Amino acid sequence: MISTARAPRLTFADRITNRRWHLRPASPLSVEPVRVPMRDGVTLRADVYHPAAEAHGTILIRTPYGPKTQAAVPRQLAAHGYRAVTVYSRGTFGSGGSFDPMRAEAQDGQDVVAWLRLQPWYTGSFATTGASYIGYTQWALLNEPPEDLKAAVIFVGPHDFAGHTWSTGTFRNDLISWSNLIDIQETASMPKLVIDMLSGNPRARRAMKATPVVEGVRKEYPKLPWLVDRVSDGDLASSQWAPMRFKSAIDKVDVPILLISGWQDIFRRQSHLQYQRLRQRGIDVALSIGPWTHLQGAGNAMMHTEMLQWFDTKYGRLDVPARQAAVHLEVTGGGGWRWFGSWPPAPRTLTLHPDASGRLGAEPAVGERTFVYSPDDPTPSVGGNDFMTGGYKRDNRLAARSDVLTFDSEPLTADTEVMGVPVATIDDRTEHADADLFVRISDVAPNGRSTNVTDGYLRLRAATGATTIELDAVAHRFAAGHRIRLIVAGGAFPLYAINPGTGENPMTATVRVANRHTVSLAGTRLDLPVVGAR
Template sequence: MTSRTHDALPRQAWTPPSGKPPPSARMMRATWRNLPAKRHEAGWEPGLVVPAADGSPLRTDHYFPRAEGDFPTLVVRSPYGRGVPWSPMYGMLFAEQGFHVVLQSCRGTGGSGGRFDLWRNEADDGRATVAWLRKQSWFNGLLGTVGPSYLGYVQWALALDPPPELKAMVVQVGLHDPYALFHTDGALRLENALAVGVGMTYQHRGIGPFVRATLRLQRRLRAITTAQPLRGAYVSALGGEVPWLDDVMTHPEANDPYWLGASPGEAAERMSVPTGLITGWHDALADQTFEQYDRLRRAGCETALLVGPWTHTSALQQGWPEVFADSLAWLRAHLCADPSGLRPTGVRVHVGGAGEWRDLDDWPPTPAATSWFPAPGGYLTQQAPTDNTPLTSIRYDPADPTPSIGGPLLSRTAGPRDNSILEAREDVLTFTGPPLAEPVDVLGPVFARLSISTDTGYADVFTRLCDVDAQGRSINVCDGLAQLRTVEEAPSTVTVPMSSTAHRFAAGHRIRWQISGGAHPRYARNPGTGESSVDATDFTPVRITLHADAELMLPGSTQAAQPFEGEQPDA
């Protein structure tokens, strides 16, 4: 780090401007409940210009506590604009709690100069912003960062070469790996790609244009996602071509040179900056959060993890009181030497099905797992199979793709949903355990090991854990997808990560394992030919055969089931 630190610069008295936060921020602020009491009135200094690394003007708003004294600074860099909801959530609220907040539009967005180029400028522009901060008389040399989604990405980018002033980070439902946002094992996460395209293109232009573009995408979603070919079909919804979106959709392999340098996640492997992580069980970026937590722990970095019953968006809506309070406590502890608000343990998770929060020393809490196996007749048992004969099969037709319901998405359709209608389809397999005599808690990463053969050699396999209640409703808990490249008719074994969960299967409920050939439009449909899903114009149905040597691995669960005694799994 060659730049001089703030301590090397003379400090001058600073007279706070008289401006108040914009009316839209004050109006939204008035709607929130159950937030910590404010400590100060907030002030606002809009329209500052910070030079980017290439000299482009970065439009920046400065929020501050209207009080005398030294206060630490938070940098919040966003490609989504500086208005609602960012101005009240990050500018106004944190200023009321005793922080200077620098809310800045990323290069090429929200009035900032230059060209927005997904992920490529954030490290340099973050360092340029810190260099500007050092020249501000109100900057006391204590710096933190906070923010969700892409606002988390810019934090990891800065952490690649952390400035000495950086003392704390809070990454909320955050991104560090763009490839994993857009692809899973080579399969395009189509619905997420379209949602990101709308957000990056319109959200920084204001609420009106963003809402209209979102509604337009919803109306045209089916036509876009079933287009042949898929390439370029989004143009009607986004109002034109988006070069970076074309690029991310057409580079499905993680080792493609296109993705070189895209992920700053390696910063966590050598981190010493205390970092708080927040996600939800149905957050589209939850797996990235768990990966970063593991990296930080292995690096010996002070870290904390909060996982709520949230999706990517609901964490900042229904979950905002918990998210804000947890973020504030972490920043106060490491920037203001006030640890009074910290949780008693480093990890707090919400246990689905039980409706309770649980404090843990670490995540995952235990490496132990219980195995469940599919059996003829749609049963799920804990008795391992004795052979690997074909068990059952389904026909996946990309012309009528198996639909997606709920799960970890960026859209409003994310989260737990009743899967009963989905599971009635002929292209969906279900294996269901008996009613549980006692509650079963599953805490940690879930995996499926599948033995599959196909008649074309090309297929996807989507696998999901569900909780079936006494009324027969089948609610998704967690899931995963993998692509198959098989020798025709010969079984191939694949292990599918199904994300992580903290979930209680109540007494009387049943554990269900759901298996299908896809989940559309969450994932682009596999054409069954080996051709790219973006460019395919020909589609071939595929017969997917599940062999008996398959296994569902549930962490932390224990045997607590009554014998079948002739009960049918769908009863």
């Protein structure tokens, strides 16, 4: 085969990226476009990024996103001595076939590896990397791990799209937001994509607010028939979801894996589960967590520095300093970046109880508080791990709403660090048995500014008593003088679907009713995993 690679060179953009990511000096590279055959006759577009000198190894990236947004990582890998191979998912950016997200990635991944082994430049082993959906393609491959796979770096990557979408009992709307991006990514300009994201995806919002939602999805996204199927089917045991679930991969893989997540990332629960299970199995696993949302993390310099270091030490076997410890994370609230041997550190439990006056204290209280959730004016999601508009946000307006209960501790007399998984027990009874429950912990500064820290969510099919909700894992310092705030509500839109109150699938329901919640304070508490001095 005649090579179509251009002469090796290093562009101005390569030099800027190298400096921005704080990487070691880069070398020239070349790019070769190729086609990769699949077993069903479809061929996929791929780009091979060749280093100028002999390669340290081969790194595979499989993505549904285009080269304009995805070229930086393979170019930097090649500029630092690795041969990077980017393969575009079927039906995207010149690859044959149709894009049916998540369903074909396991089989196609094995076919790509079979093709890799036949190439004259193949180094005899390979590693994988990538973020988000590209992290998912790694887990799909790891479900049957090839013997020549030697290392992986998975940025904010889920192993189970079905669980992410429906595991709370209701629908996470970020699948619609992401599908909006997929629908326009090959035709819209980069400014249009950015404006659409910054404006909160108006077309996606229209679909989410429709009654029923599935018809809104059908109207707004006629070119995405698979989205209607995903929206309509909340049965995690259905055959539709089976090809998208790779939890078993966590129990099969045995290569060094670096997991990179964000405290406000949409997939952070799955990243934490991956770390815990791999660590239990004795796998060489490391975890890095920053204060990022899903979209913020992919471009973070530290993530790419740690990626290259991981490959240099675990795969390329280069003479570079090793990682300082297994876990590297930022303690939010001003606690700074820290290294840990494992995560989470052994905590003690601080239990706080709400009372009728809105205080949060050490002693159990009696009484009850009520609020009404209205689907006509759904409680908004403010910040948190939302795909488009998440992050750390001021949430005072949320706390002040009449459909929200808020409980504040007294000002803390010393810094209090919460590390691990907070657990809320909410004794909630509702007028209609079908209800959602949203729980948040916020940090209230001495000036009254409230900022979200972590959330939990669950759909209740029989809201008739105490319900335990695990919030997302956290490492946060509540500074002396600050207050710990507990927020309880009946929804979080548009992060989650509007609860209909009728027991129907929220995406196909044609009737929605308001629902009164009555919270018994005697059976309600917040358990915080706290480290440090008492």
